[in-house]
Amino acid sequence: MSHSFSSYLTTSPVRWSRLKGAVVALAAASVLSGCGAVNNMIYKTTGDVMQGFSRDHTVPYLMASNDLAMGCSMSEATAPLLMSFGRVTTEPDQLAVMLYLSAGGCAEEQAREFELDALAAMNAMNANAAEDAMIRQKRAYVLASERYFKGWQHHEAHYGEAGTGECPDFSNDLDEFMYLAGLLSGLQALNAQIQSTSSIGVPANIGSVVARASGCLENDKWWGAPMALRATVWAMIPGAEPEGEDAFERLNMADEQGEAAGVRLPHVFHAIAASNKGDQALLKDVIREHAESLEQTPANPDWRFVDAMATNMIVALSDRLWVEHTGHRTPLGQLGTFWDDPREEVETMNLDDLL
Known part of the structure; x- marks a missing residue:
């Protein structure tokens, strides 16, 4: 027996209740799906704004600062937030280069502190404390290498495969600096992996790749750092130095450019090359030159952060020498001096003649 739709509802209150529930559910689903689309649009817009603001304002502001600890805290605290916007908009690959380079530096700073603890313990003949500190040092270097390598991977994602002979079309100076930062991140990833005595998958040829890619940057414009980077790779990798080149001569030239520009990053490369060579006398000379x-020359106001970073690493190398030989770090205000420097004779007056 057939019934009309209205009579169906009238004669079946239970069915009417169920139908109302279904209508409400459909309406709610429609509203919620609309809210989801609106939310996604808001998230995407927010992500784009945050990425653009961080790139155009936060990074330049940070580069003009010399507070390394503040920069370290910022990168570790904000990296998860800023990188999460890659879930709703384009992946912030370029910004990630700076974030992971800085965060890697935080972990490397911890590793250097643990190394000094180990050296001090050995100086005090405390074998257990020395071994424990060395274990912590290697763990910190693993973390540093992982962070640096993430920065390198994002560099490759944004700029393309480095070292292929094709250079990216840079849009402005900040774009070029980010490219340089990515090269530093790649080289540091390899160095930290070696220091950790572990393997996290950093390619062994990354140094050569970085050296080739540094040719995409103007040496004079970037404080001699691109040439210093190449020369350091030449000095560290057997057979990498081109015929007719002298890595340490190039490093001397880069030092002068960095000093004149007030961005002494080449000193760091020179010191690393000297340390890797085992030439302590040369390492001391570089540290003295930096001090x-x-x-003599104030830091470049636009790049105070890079200059401060270079000084921080030079101080770390100086501290290592001091702790190895004396058990304590470089005395405050005495960077560029060493425990075995000849003492200046102080002229004294014989007070007996005045009595």
Whole structure:
């Protein structure tokens, strides 16, 4: 027996209740799906704005600062937030280069502190404390290498495969600096992996790739750092130095450019090459040169952060030498001096003649 739709509803209150529930559910689903689309649009817009603001304003502001600890805290705290916007908009690959380079530096700073603890413990003949500190040092280097390598991977994702002979079309100076930062991140990833005595998958040829890719940057414009980077790779990798080139001669030239520009990053490369060579006398000379330059030339106001970073690493190398030989770090205000420097004779007056 057939019934009309209205009579069906009238004669079946239970069915009417169920139908109302279905209508409400459909309406709610429609509203919620609309809210989801609106939310996604808001998230995408927010992500785009945050990426653009961080790239155009936060990074330049940070580069003009010399507070390394603040920069370290910022990168570790904000990296998860800023990188999460890659879930709703384009992946922030370029910004990630700076975030992971800085965060890797935080972990490497911890590793250097643990190394000093180990050296001090060995100086005090405390074998257990020394071994424990060395274990912590290697763990910190693993973390540093992982972070640096993430920065390198994002660099490759944004700029394309490095070292292929094709250079990216840079849009402005900040774009070029980000490219340089990515090269530093790649080289540091390999160095930290070696220091950790572990393997996290950083390619062994990354140094050569970085050296080739550095040719995409103007040496004069970037404080001699691109040439210093190449020369360091030449000095560290057997057979990498081109015929007719002298890595340490190039490093000397880069030092002068960095000093004149007030961005002494080449000193770091020179010191690393000297340390890797086992030439302590040369390492001391580079540290002395850096200390003298700090007194003579102020930091470039646009790149104070990079110059401060270079000084921080030079101080770390100086501290290592001091702790190895004396058990304590470089005395405050005495960067560029060493425990075995000849003592200046102080002229004294014989007070007996005045009595």
